[in-house]
Amino acid sequence: MNVATFKYVLWAFGPAIDAFRLRQPVISVDGCHLKGSYKGKLLVVVTKDANNNILPLSYAIVDEESSHSWCWFFYQLRHFVAQDRQLCVISDRHQGIIHAMENLQEWKKPLAYHRFCLRHIRCNFMKRWGILTTNISESMNNVLRGARHLPIRACIDLTFNKTLQLFRKHSNVAMNYNTPLPSRMWRLFCNRDTRAQSHNLTKFDHNGGVYRIVTKLRINGTGGNTHTVHYFQQTCTCGKWKMERFPCSHALSVCRYRGDNPLSIVNNVYSTMTYKHQYNSAFVPLSHLDYWLESDWKILEDYSKLSVHQGRRRSNRFRNEMDIRHPDEPRKCGLCHQPGHNRRNSSNSQPRYNAM
Structure with missing residues (x-):
């Protein structure tokens, strides 16, 4: 061709x-x-x-x-x-x-x-x-x-x-x-806004918009992390605000402290109106x-696909790290996606009846 x-x-x-x-x-x-x-x-x-x-x-x-x-x-x-x-x-x-x-x-x-x-x-x-x-x-x-x-x-x-x-x-x-943000982004916003209320804030430069945030120390030992928020540059050392253009809980904590509307620092691409x-x-x-316009080409038939193949057809895609299962990761059932069993002995499998 x-x-x-x-x-x-x-x-x-x-x-x-x-x-x-x-x-x-x-x-x-x-x-x-x-x-x-x-x-x-x-x-x-x-x-x-x-x-x-x-x-x-x-x-x-x-x-x-x-x-x-x-x-x-x-x-x-x-x-x-x-x-x-x-x-x-x-x-x-x-x-x-x-x-x-x-x-x-x-x-x-x-x-x-x-x-x-x-x-x-x-x-x-x-x-x-x-x-x-x-x-x-x-x-x-x-x-x-x-x-x-x-x-x-x-x-x-x-x-x-x-x-x-x-x-x-x-x-x-x-x-x-009827919310300012679509459902998925609204849940994320509310979750981060709730966490923001438990952060400890220290003002370094109010006019320059520089603040230090210390997250709440949890019972399981997590938390207690320190981050720096540059409010006017819309950056935080956690990286989420700049990467996602969606405020992290540290930025929302600063926003509440300054008395600004928290939705004002959310990028418009996430709004319900958008x-x-x-x-x-x-x-x-x-x-x-x-x-349709006349074309001077034709996609050719692949007659090799009409033949009967034994076993699973070999994949032609390039495999990468996402295709490799970690050796410590347990195999999961193809029906319920839970470890410890397979399709044959899964409780979700349908019983088979032999013809009389």
Whole structure:
């Protein structure tokens, strides 16, 4: 197949693009295999919404995860979705992604920052908005597992409908909120605000906003930690405020002491109003197949997948430290996820009856 004339399938969701402009500038990209009788890969881009849920932005079906396909995908992503916004891209160590990030002018610094290895994460730990892995895109791949077994048109339809259901679900949930922050972030805020009331505060420079916080010593021996809060710089030595853009209990303690509104130091990306705006958009239905542009390419069938394999099919993904189980970690049951037994002798397993 002539790569120079190869065309791909891309679909981005307008409501998701609008929501992305209201959310933290960190995206996760990943690719996964189509599982049907077609050779192809599904590329996904996701981020998180104001309630820390996974928010899909764009999908693409390509022939292979090559440097050419990833460059094409990132070019479309910048043009249709990201535009001129500064981003941090979290990905695995695929050479096609690395090539695109290093060679596309619109994905170079200061418009984009690429992070994937532990060395880069450690050096930039306080600048990643709390997102340090590609788990959110891996989760979206798992959601789309059923779609990956289907023919291309059916895969697009199912993916579109699943995303539509996701937006409709969160839209209904968001409209019923009467708290300043969405439920998950509101619980976190209340928990930290409660802990803040037990901290011991020492004022060092009121005009400069420098305070020392000593946490309460607990019965089990934990606590009693000392942190320094630079209130106007919105930093704390615990690192949470700068990394998450969400105040830690030490910052909330200072905020209460100064008589400020604690919600005033929470970044707007976590507000209920932002959450409502992110999902308060209308989808445009996919046009009929007859109105699609003619393409000069074809995803080839993979006849090797039609044969019968003995045993478990061998995985092609690159394994990393998240796939390695610690030798001291006990094995857990696949049904109840509790240690000490397996599926066969689990109390949650259904009894089998032999035919008479």
